[in-house]
Amino acid sequence: MKILLVFAHPESRSLNGALRDVAIEELTAQGHEVRVSDLYADGWKSEVGHADFPLLPPDARLVPVAASKTAFEAGALTEDVKAEIEKLLWADVLILQFPLWWFSMPAILKGWVDRVFAYGFAYGVGEHSDKRWGDRYGEGSLAGKRAMLIVTAGGWEEHYSARGVNGPIDDLLFPINHGILYYPGYDVLPPFVAYRADRLDEAGFTEVAEGLRERMRTIGTVSPIPYRQQNGGDYLIPSMQLRPGLGDPAAPSFALHLNETREALRQAGE
Numbered sequence: 015m016k017i018l019l020v021f022a023h024p025e026s027r028s029l030n031g032a033l034r035d036v037a038i039e040e041l042t043a044q045g046h047e048v049r050v051s052d053l054y055a056d057g058w059k060s061e062v063g064h065a066d067f068p069l070l071p072p073d074a075r076l077v078p079v080a081a082s083k084t085a086f087e088a089g090a091l092t093e094d095v096k097a098e099i100e101k102l103l104w105a106d107v108l109i110l111q112f113p114l115w116w117f118s119m120p121a122i123l124k125g126w127v128d129r130v131f132a133y134g135f136a137y138g139v140g141e142h143s144d145k146r147w148g149d150r151y152g153e154g155s156l157a158g159k160r161a162m163l164i165v166t167a168g169g170w171e172e173h174y175s176a177r178g179v180n181g182p183i184d185d186l187l188f189p190i191n192h193g194i195l196y197y198p199g200y201d202v203l204p205p206f207v208a209y210r211a212d213r214l215d216e217a218g219f220t221e222v223a224e225g226l227r228e229r230m231r232t233i234g235t236v237s238p239i240p241y242r243q244q245n246g247g248d249y250l251i252p253s254m255q256l257r258p259g260l261g262d263p264a265a266p267s268f269a270l271h272l273n274e275t276r277e278a279l280r281q282a283g284e
C-alpha cells in the first residue's frame with residue numbers, strides 16, 4: 015500500500031522522531047511505499063490568509079469558504095497545498111503523527127488541515143437535498159482510504175480512561191477522528207497512543223516501539239472505528255440527528271466531569 019505520514023514535531027531527535035522512524039522502518043519492511051510530510055522541517059505555513067488564494071484581488075474581502083471553493087475549482091490553490099492534495103490522492107493510508115498539545119494537535123498540523131482540506135475536495139462535496147446532506151461522514155473524496163493517528167501524551171493512560179480527569183481519549187480525539195478524517199470519507203483506524211511519554215525510559219521505549227510495529231503490521235487489515243454513515247439511514251435529514259431509538263441513552267458524555275452539586279445549582283438558576 016501507499017502510505018503518507020504527516021509528521022508534526024519540531025525536533026527530529028524527539029521521541030516522536032524516533033517513533034516515526036520505527037513506523038517507517040516497519041511499513042517499509044512490510045513492502046509498503048511511504049512518503050513523509052515533515053511539517054516543521056518543510057516550514058509549513060499554518061495560517062489561512064489572503065496569500066492562499068492568488069486569484070483573489072488584493073483588496074477583495076476574504077471569505078475563506080468561498081475563496082477555497084473558487085481556488086479548488088480553478089486549480090488555483092497554492093503549490094504547497096496542491097502538492098499535499100496530490101499526496102493524499104496518491105496514498106491508500108494517511109497517518110497523522112503528533113504529540114498531544116493542549117488536548118489536541120499542534121497548531122502547525124491544524125493549519126495543514128485548514129489549508130489542505132479545501133472546499134470541493136474535503137468538504138462541500140456531493141448532493142445536498144432532502145435525501146442527502148453532501149458526501150461526508152463515511153463518504154466523500156477520500157472514501158475507500160484508511161487513516162489513523164499516532165499520538166504521544168504526557169498523561170497516564172488512566173487519566174484518559176472512561177472516568178479519568180482528562181476525559182476519555184476517544185472523546186478527545188473524536189473531533190480529529192470523526193470531524194477531520196471520517197468527514198471526507200476515510201475509514202478511521204483506532205489510534206496508537208503512547209502515554210507517559212515525557213518519562214519514557216529505554217524499557218518503556220522498547221515496549222512502545224514494539225506496540226507501534228504491531229500496529230504498522232496490521233494497518234491494512236485492522237477494523238476501522240465503526241462510525242455510523244451519515245447517509246446510511248441512521249440520521250434524520252435535514253436535522254442530522256440520530257434517529258430516535260438508536261444509540262444508548264445511558265452512554266457517558268463529557269457531563270461525567272461536571273461537578274454534580276454545582277451543575278444542579280446552575281440548572282436551578284442559582
Ligand code: FAD
Binds near residue numbers: 027028032114118211
Ligand atoms: P521527547 O521530549 O522528545 O521525549 C520524551 C522522553 O522519551 C525523553 O525524555 C526520553 O526519556 C524518551 N525518549 C525519546 N526518544 C527516545 C529514544 N529514541 N529511545 C528511548 N527513549 C527515548 N500531555 C498531555 O497528556 N496532554 C496535554 O494536553 C498536553 N499538552 C501539552 C502542551 C504543550 C505545549 C507541550 C509542550 C506538552 C504537552 N503535553 C501534554 C505533553 C506532551 O504530550 C509530551 O511532551 C509529548 O507527547 C512528548 O513527546 P516528544 O516527542 O516531545 O518527547
